[in-house]
Amino acid sequence: MIPLTMPHPVAPHALLSGLFRNLPWPLPQDASAHGPALDLHLFLNLWIALGLFALAHLLLLIGLLRRRSPEPSEDRIWRIEYLPLAALALLFIALAVQAERLWAATRYTGADPAALQVEVTGMQFAWYFRYPGTDATFGTTQPQLVSAAEGNPLGIDPSDPHSHDDLVTSELVLPAGREVDLRLHAQDVIHGFAIPEMRLKQNAVPGQTIHIHFTPTQPGTYAILCTQLCGLGHYRMNANLRVLPPADFAQWIAEKEKAQP
Ligand SMILES: [Cu+2]
Numbered sequence: 001m002i003p004l005t006m007p008h009p010v011a012p013h014a015l016l017s018g019l020f021r022n023l024p025w026p027l028p029q030d031a032s033a034h035g036p037a038l039d040l041h042l043f044l045n046l047w048i049a050l051g052l053f054a055l056a057h058l059l060l061l062i063g064l065l066r067r068r069s070p071e072p073s074e075d076r077i078w079r080i081e082y083l084p085l086a087a088l089a090l091l092f093i094a095l096a097v098q099a100e101r102l103w104a105a106t107r108y109t110g111a112d113p114a115a116l117q118v119e120v121t122g123m124q125f126a127w128y129f130r131y132p133g134t135d136a137t138f139g140t141t142q143p144q145l146v147s148a149a150e151g152n153p154l155g156i157d158p159s160d161p162h163s164h165d166d167l168v169t170s171e172l173v174l175p176a177g178r179e180v181d182l183r184l185h186a187q188d189v190i191h192g193f194a195i196p197e198m199r200l201k202q203n204a205v206p207g208q209t210i211h212i213h214f215t216p217t218q219p220g221t222y223a224i225l226c227t228q229l230c231g232l233g234h235y236r237m238n239a240n241l242r243v244l245p246p247a248d249f250a251q252w253i254a255e256k257e258k259a260q261p
Contacts, residue, residue: 028196031243035199038102045095052088106200111181111213118172119183121154122191123206125233128153128223129166133257139163146187148244167256172241176219184210192227195241200229215253216243 029034069076098131119130119138132138139162146155156163158231174180184193186204191211197220202212226237 004107015089025062029218029242030199031216031222032198032200033215033217034102034106037105038199039249041098041102048091048095059206082210091148106212106214107202112179115179115181115213116174117181117183118174119185120172120193120204121185121187122226122230123153123187123195124151124189124231125226125237126153126170127172127193127226127237127239129169129172129239130154130156131169131253132162133165135162135165135166137162139166152176165257165260167260169210169256171239172224173178173249173252174216174241174243175246176216176243177246179213179215181211181213184212189230190228191230191237194225194227195222197222198241203228216241219243 027039030039036134045242047199049085067197068211071189102206117136117138119132121130126236130138139160140157141153141155142157145157147153154168156166158164182193184202184204185208186206188206191204191208192201193204197218198214198216204209208226220252222241224239224241228234228238
């Protein structure tokens with residue numbers, strides 16, 4: 001007897017995404033949970049623009065070659081002008097709404113409360129990353145305490161008990177498969193925090209704390225870039241993101257905490 005099994009339902013989104021992924025495409029590797037939906041949206045926009053470009057030129061050619069009717073009826077104007085215009089407007093509104101939703105998914109909708117908290121600070125010309133430590137609370141910082149020469153590039157206030165277990169690193173290390181909530185700061189001018197493989201790009205602005213959250217999925221080492229021309233050393237303002245399997249990450253952070261003075 002043949003067992004009756006229902007085929008697993010495939011979402012149209014996943015199907016399209018798989019289809020496009022097999023096409024030659026010069027985007028970097030996609031290593032975050034939200035990346036495939038962004039890539040798919042980019043593909044849809046490009047293919048729709050390409051299709052409309054071809055269609056518009058075809059219609060222009062037909063218009064040039066066909067004899068014009070003397071008095072187009074109201075009905076005909078609706079059919080060839082107003083209805084296609086309304087359809088186009090609906091299409092672009094739908095694309096814009098979807099783009100807004102994708103943008104909001106990493107920014108305006110808050111991160112999961114269990115997300116790993118990491119503070120990212122951009123300054124001429126380096127990135128620093130701070131983990132809150134076992135108390136899960138960042139210590140306060142004071143601008144007058146900022147001194148890279150004295151080993152305190154972020155100006156962490158040692159009199160705040162929350163600051164004692166804060167861990168400051170020059171590379172961003174994250175566990176794969178866990179959401180991370182980044183809070184971006186800039187100490188001097190605007191810097192652009194970007195990790196192409198994580199499909200992340202967000203300005204860090206002096207005086208503001210900007211949250212962006214995402215889930216890295218593939219262990220590996222990825223380049224963190226600055227995408228704002230922030231001064232003469234802008235070209236060398238980069239760092240590494242290392243995504244580790246969760247057990248390796250736990251070991252890494254435990255070793256770092258132990259090595260704290
Ligand atoms: Cu910069």
